[in-house]
Amino acid sequence: MNLLFVCSQNNLRSPTAESVFSDIANISVRSAALNNHAEIPLGVEDVIWADYIFVMEQSQKKKLRSHFKIHLNAQRVICLGIPDNYEYMEPALVDLFKQKVAQYVDV
Template structure:
């Protein structure tokens, strides 16, 4: 399963998630951001690659749906509800991710 983590700028939350789940069995991970100045900006190819997109905030899901609807036919988007309050690899962020992400990866 290909899992794509998305936040605004791909600098803090989504790269942390990519690092945390990089070695999770049975999945491949990547991350991207929605803003023009994102480190890795989300592309239609990213969405075509992904089986599951995990976004940090509701507005990310809305933005992806608005911009990329034709690329979302077989993609499930899940909102994790993680605010932009953390630094890269912040232990509290890692803990949140470790609690919120695995239920979406199990049984796949």
């Protein structure tokens, strides 16, 4: 199963999620950003690769659907509702990811 975590800059939230889920058997994980000037911008190949795409905010879900509409087919796009007020690997953020993602996939 391929999980893709997307936020605006790929600095704090999505890299945290990638780290949290990277060692789980039978799961591959990537993270990327919706902003073009980010270190790891989201590409078509990421969208096509993913089974689940987790965004942090509703605005990101809209932007994803707008920019990658023709490439979104069988992927489930899920908004986790996690605001941009956490540091990288902050324990509260790690706990949020574990709780929220487990509602959708067996992790």
